[in-house]
Structures are given as structure tokens and as C-alpha cells.
Amino acid sequence: MENARVLLQAIQGWKIAIPIFTTWPEGHAPFDLPLVFETQTARDHGQQVLQQHSVYCPVEWVCHTADTTATDLSSRILSIPIDHRYGRDDMERIVTALLTVRL
Numbered sequence: 001m002e003n004a005r006v007l008l009q010a011i012q013g014w015k016i017a018i019p020i021f022t023t024w025p026e027g028h029a030p031f032d033l034p035l036v037f038e039t040q041t042a043r044d045h046g047q048q049v050l051q052q053h054s055v056y057c058p059v060e061w062v063c064h065t066a067d068t069t070a071t072d073l074s075s076r077i078l079s080i081p082i083d084h085r086y087g088r089d090d091m092e093r094i095v096t097a098l099l100t101v102r103l
Contacts, residue, residue, distance in 0.1 A: 001029045003091050004083035008033070010095040016103060017046060017078070031059070032079040038103075040075040046101045047078050053097035056081060 001024075008022055017035040024030055037043035043059075050057045063074035080094060 002088070003050070003086055004030050004033055004086060006091040007094065010091070011098060014098065016039055016042065016098075016101050019034075020077070028052065031081075031083040031085075033082050034061075034077050034079050036073070036080065037076045042103050043076050043078050045103065046098075049101045050078075050097050052096070053094070055094050055097050 004024070006021060011019070011046070015057070017037040020034040020036055035046075037046055047059065049058055057078055057080050060079045061074045061077050063070045065071060080098075082091065
């Protein structure tokens with residue numbers, strides 16, 4: 001939960017992508033922080049920049065459906081890892097990398 005809070009606070013006001021969630025049920029902890037970019041190209045660029053900074057960030061939700069809204073959304077989501085394997089230093093490294101993303 002702390003990793004999510006640190007990351008959310010650090011990217012507050014960041015215009016490149018927005019978090020899908022900013023709150024979650026008490027007693028629960030997210031494993032990743034999904035960010036939504038404006039376009040798939042922007043998402044792919046963000047992923048590339050993070051990978052250049054040695055941040056593994058998977059595209060976890062690939063949607064194959066006739067629902068164009070779902071397909072569009074899935075093409076713009078990038079999941080940032082924030083689970084228990086990572087600490088505050090990792091979150092700061094992720095933030096530093098995210099803030100270098102320019103479109």
C-alpha cells in the first residue's frame with residue numbers, strides 16, 4: 001500500500017498518463033499501478049523509456065473483443081510494478097524514469 005501511495009503522490013499532476021485508481025479498499029494492497037496513456041503510441045513510448053531505466057512494466061491487459069471502447073482502453077494501459085518486492089528506493093527510481101517521458 002505504501003508503494004502505491006508514494007507513486008501516486010509523486011506523479012500527481014503528471015500529464016503524460018493518469019492512474020486508473022487512486023484509492024482501494026482498506027486492508028487490500030495493489031500489486032501494480034495501471035496508468036492510462038492518451039494513445040497506444042504514447043503508452044509504448046512510456047514503456048520504452050521505463051525499460052531504458054531498467055523498470056519492468058508489462059502490458060498486462062490485451063483485450064480482444066468487438067467492444068471498441070474496451071479494445072481502445074486496453075491498448076493504452078501500462079502496469080507499473082509496486083508489490084512487496086519493491087521498496088521506496090524502487091518507487092523513487094520509477095518516478096525519476098516516469099518524469100523523463102516526453103511525448
